[in-house]
Amino acid sequence: MNFVSVRQLLTKSERGSSVHRPWWHYLHIDMPLLTGLLLIAAVGLLILYSAGGQNMGIITRQCLHLGVALLVMFGFAQIPPSTYQRWAPLIFFLGITLLMLVLVAGHRGKGASRWLNLWIFRFQPSEIMKIAIPLFLAWYCHRIQLPLSGRHLFIAATLMLIPAVLTAKQPDLGTAILQLAAGGSVLLLAGMSWYLLSSLIIAGAAASPFIWHLLHDYQKKRILTFLNPERDPLGAGYHIIQSKIAIGSGGLFGKGWMHGTQSNLHFLPEHSTDFIFAVCGEEWGLVGNLIIITLYMMVVLRGLQITVSAQDTFSRLLAGSLTLTFFVSFFTNAGMVTGILPVVGLPLPLISYGGSSMVTLMAGFGILMSIRTHRKLLTT
DSSP: OOHHHHHHHHHHHHHHHHTTOOHHHHTTOOHHHHHHHHHHHHHHHHHHHHHTTSOHHHHHHHHHHHHHHHHHHHHHHTSOHHHHHHHHHHHHHHHHHHHHHHHHHOEEETTEEEEEEOSSOEEOHHHHHHHHHHHHHHHHHHTSOSSOOHHHHHHHHHHHHHHHHHHHTTTOHHHHHHHHHHHHHHHHHTTOOHHHHHHHHHHHHHTHHHHHHHSOHHHHHHHHHHHOGGGSTTTTTHHHHHHHHHHHHHTTTOSOTTOOHHHHTTOSTTTTTTTHHHHHHHHHHHHHHHHHHHHHHHHHHHHHHHHHHOOSHHHHHHHHHHHHHHHHHHHHHHHHHHTSSOOOOOOOTTTSSOSHHHHHHHHHHHHHHHHHHTOOOOOO
């Protein structure tokens, strides 16, 4: 049986099954993806209740964040991918304009200028760029002949670096890394040759001394602390040392829900935000952490399935980038908490307390659902 006949069989099968589509398909909701996201969020609320000192106020606010994020996801799922393709350049350059505005007139807090104050609420333009960058690069790659040539790669990489550098200057190195991961995944999926990839790695290694001098003092300390946390156990190394103690003391099955000592006695800093994965390790042990990792991988695998089934270059590149960026975000958080990566200040997706990153994340999943549910059936 040749490829054409297989394709015709699949088409007939899809036509027949389209008559009996479930009700959520007409709402442009992908139920396997939504189920995985809700399971992570539910587990996150349990962990956050313990990490937050059994404070129902934190849980109430987190539920509000989750509700808003789900509404945003549902809204983004209704928009066809063709519309995102038309809007991509406008969204990208609007995001860069907002990033430049942050540097000039941004609201300053905790030593960083990352927010724009609109009186009613504040928001981070850098969060928008985690979606705007893959949108724009997918649009750009869709318009040229793939795989990427050296000239097209240079143009795409330059456009990707502009918002990342503006974000790093706020300073917000963690979000800048995610922006680079989002853009880099598009270029990788677009067929970047191994020669070009290895050349970029060599160039990055050669430029590392120059990059080192551009880093802020606290960022340099984080890298040095990653290499040797014990060099400053009561200062820069305190976070990661306490995190390792929390995870190690949990053993295989943990100390039990709400029985963690490192978080409840406030030895573990940022235990409800960046280091909440350590709370899970202490209270639920290795088994609990593996369950959480499994839930994350379920979502990643579903995102990859949507990527493979996408019907045009723009949708495939965008879906793949959003999925891989989600993977990088939770892998980076788990890595920094366990000491295998430097501390960069990234939250654990859908579990750490906070609203901005959750809304952006769910907007990305709304786009994934749009790509899945707006597919057109083949006619040949």
